[in-house]
Amino acid sequence: MTKNPAPAPWNRLDYSAENCSLLHALEIVGDKWAIPILREAFFGLRRFSDFQHSLGCARNLLSTRLSNLVAEGLLEIQSYQVPGQRKRNEYRITEKGRELLPVLIALLQWGDRWAVDPAGPPVLLKHRNCDGKLHVAITCEHGHTDLKAKDIEISAGPGAIRIASGRVA
């Protein structure tokens, strides 16, 4: 029986970094306001005036940022009308936006550990059903959880672009 040779270990410098999905994600949510606005949407805000109150940013800036998030499909507009007032827009988070929740909670838990105010975390997140405190965990499909960098094996995916190695001796 012949055995396949072990594949060469993945070397970062053999591959282009330009088509990285993480960079593509940052192109969409990496500006200063996208994640804070999405945080407010997760916290239940929908109305322009509420976003403005909570974020304390200028109306025109908020308007542009909300429009960008709508254009990217992270928020969607639904109109509402308080009796006696004009029709207004509400901003509701979409599935594409909701799937950023692990990013937000991962940032929150890191901030709670490494950049928290002396008084402690301003917000606590619990599992509604059992009151258990939440965290974000690196998990594998076979159920192993709380994995660390040393537990992770990296390999080239179908979209990997091989380049001349840049390893400098």
Add this chain to the structure above:
Amino acid sequence: MTKNPAPAPWNRLDYSAENCSLLHALEIVGDKWAIPILREAFFGLRRFSDFQHSLGCARNLLSTRLSNLVAEGLLEIQSYQVPGQRKRNEYRITEKGRELLPVLIALLQWGDRWAVDPAGPPVLLKHRNCDGKLHVAITCEHGHTDLKAKDIEISAGPGAIRIASGRVA
């Protein structure tokens, strides 16, 4: 037996958003280069020339960004010397930096789903021990996993700052 009244539900607009741990985290890693540099560090790069090759950014910009990450305690400098060359610095990720890994993988998985190139993901992450594909999951301390926004209960933490409610009727 008297029963305690149910606490009023948490309302975002009753609390200041200024001391948010997520914002504090973004103040440290929210600029354009911090997360891409940390990604390269997770991918195993340590040397200035390797970071430069992979990220394709200008030397002076990279130098400033690496210094910022060292100043924030996310990377630390260790010197090395190739025989016959001058002493150089390597940048190694610290515990504080390593704990950002869930943020990076959460961004990567979102990008793989919502912003990936047609060819597919360029990088695959697996659990080294069992070959299981990785993802980042919102998990509670009692072991419930893959929680969604609707499963999460938000409440005020010890650092919450109560403000006059901004709810607009």
